[in-house]
Amino acid sequence: MNALNSIRWLTKIYPLPLLVFLVIGMVTTQIAFDLLLGFASTTEKNSVKAIFFGVCYFVVFLIRLAMIAPTYWLTTAGSWRGHMPLRADRPLPFGSLGLVWQDIVLVAVMVTLLALTGNSIRVFVGFVLFGLVLYITGHLFLCLESKNRRLICVMFVLVTIGMLFYQFKEYCIVGTILAVVAAIQLSQKSIKQALAVQTNRLSASQSTFEVGWPHDVLAPRTTATNVDPVTMRHQQLVGLLFMPWFSFSFAFLLCGVFEGEASPHEQWQLASNVILAVSAIAAVAWLFKRFLCGVPIFRFVDLFVGRTFALKNQQIFLSAILILISGPVVFNLASQLAPIPFAVAGSVFAIASAFLFLPPSVRRWSLMGNHRMGNFQIKTEDGAKSISRSTTTSFDRR
Amino acid sequence: MEQFKSPTVQFQNVTHHYGISPVLRDMSLDIFSGEVVAILGPNGNGKTTMLRLMAGVMLPFRGDVLIDGTRRRASEESELAIRSRVVYLPDDAWLPRIRTPREYVLAIAQVYSVDPLVAMERADRLFDLFDLNKQQNSPTDRLSQGQKKKVLLCGAFIVESPIMLMDEPFSGGLDPGGIFALKQLLIRRLGAKRTVVFSSPVPEIISEVADRILIVDEGRIAAFGNVSELCLRANAKNLEEAIATLSHRETLDRVERYFGESA
Numbered sequence: 001m002n003a004l005n006s007i008r009w010l011t012k013i014y015p016l017p018l019l020v021f022l023v024i025g026m027v028t029t030q031i032a033f034d035l036l037l038g039f040a041s042t043t044e045k046n047s048v049k050a051i052f053f054g055v056c057y058f059v060v061f062l063i064r065l066a067m068i069a070p071t072y073w074l075t076t077a078g079s080w081r082g083h084m085p086l087r088a089d090r091p092l093p094f095g096s097l098g099l100v101w102q103d104i105v106l107v108a109v110m111v112t113l114l115a116l117t118g119n120s121i122r123v124f125v126g127f128v129l130f131g132l133v134l135y136i137t138g139h140l141f142l143c144l145e146s147k148n149r150r151l152i153c154v155m156f157v158l159v160t161i162g163m164l165f166y167q168f169k170e171y172c173i174v175g176t177i178l179a180v181v182a183a184i185q186l187s188q189k190s191i192k193q194a195l196a197v198q199t200n201r202l203s204a205s206q207s208t209f210e211v212g213w214p215h216d217v218l219a220p221r222t223t224a225t226n227v228d229p230v231t232m233r234h235q236q237l238v239g240l241l242f243m244p245w246f247s248f249s250f251a252f253l254l255c256g257v258f259e260g261e262a263s264p265h266e267q268w269q270l271a272s273n274v275i276l277a278v279s280a281i282a283a284v285a286w287l288f289k290r291f292l293c294g295v296p297i298f299r300f301v302d303l304f305v306g307r308t309f310a311l312k313n314q315q316i317f318l319s320a321i322l323i324l325i326s327g328p329v330v331f332n333l334a335s336q337l338a339p340i341p342f343a344v345a346g347s348v349f350a351i352a353s354a355f356l357f358l359p360p361s362v363r364r365w366s367l368m369g370n371h372r373m374g375n376f377q378i379k380t381e382d383g384a385k386s387i388s389r390s391t392t393t394s395f396d397r398r
Numbered sequence: 399m400e401q402f403k404s405p406t407v408q409f410q411n412v413t414h415h416y417g418i419s420p421v422l423r424d425m426s427l428d429i430f431s432g433e434v435v436a437i438l439g440p441n442g443n444g445k446t447t448m449l450r451l452m453a454g455v456m457l458p459f460r461g462d463v464l465i466d467g468t469r470r471r472a473s474e475e476s477e478l479a480i481r482s483r484v485v486y487l488p489d490d491a492w493l494p495r496i497r498t499p500r501e502y503v504l505a506i507a508q509v510y511s512v513d514p515l516v517a518m519e520r521a522d523r524l525f526d527l528f529d530l531n532k533q534q535n536s537p538t539d540r541l542s543q544g545q546k547k548k549v550l551l552c553g554a555f556i557v558e559s560p561i562m563l564m565d566e567p568f569s570g571g572l573d574p575g576g577i578f579a580l581k582q583l584l585i586r587r588l589g590a591k592r593t594v595v596f597s598s599p600v601p602e603i604i605s606e607v608a609d610r611i612l613i614v615d616e617g618r619i620a621a622f623g624n625v626s627e628l629c630l631r632a633n634a635k636n637l638e639e640a641i642a643t644l645s646h647r648e649t650l651d652r653v654e655r656y657f658g659e660s661a
Contacts, residue, residue: 012497015496079488079492083486084509085481085482085509090511093506093509095506352612
């Protein structure tokens with residue numbers, strides 16, 4: 001009966017098509033790796049496979065959490081939660097967020113697949129632990145959604161502690177398991193509490209209050225109690241505090257993985273390239289967010305070309321360039337004074353700060369950017385006269 | 399009679415907007431314990447908004463919505479206490495795709511802290527009533543639209559809560575059997591203390607089921623009373639005519655104009 005229940009549980013949490021897709025994906029990738037990495041050394045092959053299996057663990061654990069608490073991922077399910085008397089001290093209707101013994105079955109399958117790739121038993125243990133750390137990371141996503149500030153901080157610390165313990169091989173088992181247990185225990189109640197009381201993410205209620213400029217001046221202020229006191233600024237500050245810590249731990253972990261396989265210069269070069277890539281992605285994302293203002297109104301191509309060549313958007317290009325160079329500059333300076341993980345943490349902090357705080361903000365840009373308020377000309381029918389008018393100055397003064 | 403009862407659902411000067419579009423304008427009403435109230439009115443005139451405000455998934459811009467004298471979403475504890483007494487079935491309710499009707503219905507019972515044995519017994523009776531015995535253990539994505547609606551209704555009725563709010567419960571592909579079963583559930587509701595508020599555009603169903611009818615027009619209460627009161631007010635012979643006069647008088651003119659022009 002128990003075995004039947006376990007099979008039922010697995011089929012509910014991991015629907016069969018999804019499992020088939022995952023297994024086919026893993027086997028196909030395994031074959032592709034063998035073909036593509038035919039000339040690489042065994043260590044290099046194993047490193048690439050290890051990263052791939054790490055990603056698979058992450059996906060699997062994330063799916064498991066999503067199936068248990070679908071109200072976080074689906075809007076309609078979120079609305080359902082919005083009127084249900086869900087209480088933190090009672091079980092969730094579709095199962096436990098914590099690990100149950102049926103999870104071992106799945107881990108065993110994944111370890112077996114990993115074994116087929118020819119890795120040693122030490123790698124298996126390492127990856128089971130790494131999977132558990134990723135499971136906490138999955139929990140972290142739920143915590144981010146629950147917007148419980150204290151919980152987010154604790155979860156970030158536990159994720160990074162788990163990663164650090166993974167680096168200290170001899171303590172990895174105890175440390176990681178402790179981190180997992182602590183994370184699950186701490187997060188369970190808070191997540192359920194958040195599930196129960198957080199109702200303000202419903203689209204209808206949001207559209208009521210976020211009517212946008214200029215209509216929001218007409219909307220009366222609400223006197224309702226907001227059950228969720230976490231603002232966007234709070235989230236930004238928490239993110240800014242923990243991103244360097246998280247990247248430090250990740251860099252520390254990777255340095256351990258590459259120890260003995262790559263020279264310090266190669267490690268520096270790899271980290272430098274990663275920082276450059278992160279800066280570039282951040283700069284492009286920052287720029288696009290401002291470029292895309294007004295897309296529902298104007299055609300994107302016109303918008304892109306127009307705003308690029310109109311010579312009215314110097315401010316956003318300047319800020320984007322600053323984001324682009326902030327990471328590499330800080331990394332180059334810091335890496336001469338401190339080990340690579342510290343330099344990575346410093347440069348991530350610089351990129352994140354620039355990304356979040358460099359002007360103009362999206363809100364300001366969408367309302368008062370030069371693309372809205374720039375000079376425009378009104379031509380008369382005969383073309384003899386033209387009237388030039390600028391509203392930028394008057395709005396900036398306001 | 400009403401002045402001796404305490405209202406179960408109260409709107410106190412409720413005004414609500416979507417953006418800058420007004421939906422409800424300074425609306426006040428009392429719904430008493432044990433009443434079945436039907437809301438009707440033209441599309442986009444605030445029926446769903448009223449039910450959502452009663453269900454607490456939205457807050458009004460101005461005014462208060464009270465359930466048994468307690469304001470909705472005043473505090474976490476009071477809100478959870480209200481929710482445990484209210485069942486809300488929206489028009490586009492969520493039904494998990496990979497779960498079976500039985501799992502979904504029992505999950506709702508679990509959230510409302512219904513005793514598991516009682517929940518199973520109620521689930522069996524409801525599946526039998528709505529002719530879902532064969533489908534109760536199949537995933538919900540294999541069900542037809544009408545069967546999905548029946549599962550949602552089973553989920554709403556398994557709780558046997560004192561207050562039920564339902565948005566268009568008779569629509570969504572229900573077959574005649576389903577409509578009949580739902581009507582009987584509302585008419586022969588278990589215990590006179592159960593308050594039901596639902597919206598529906600069908601006068602025949604409303605006249606059979608509802609104790610009082612609330613007609614909403616352009617965000618205001620156009621009329622609120624039982625069938626005879628509405629007929630008297632509209633000087634009409636039956637409910638359909640009364641609704642036409644009170645709720646969509648222009649439609650009568652438009653119909654006359656349309657057939658007059660085609661003739």
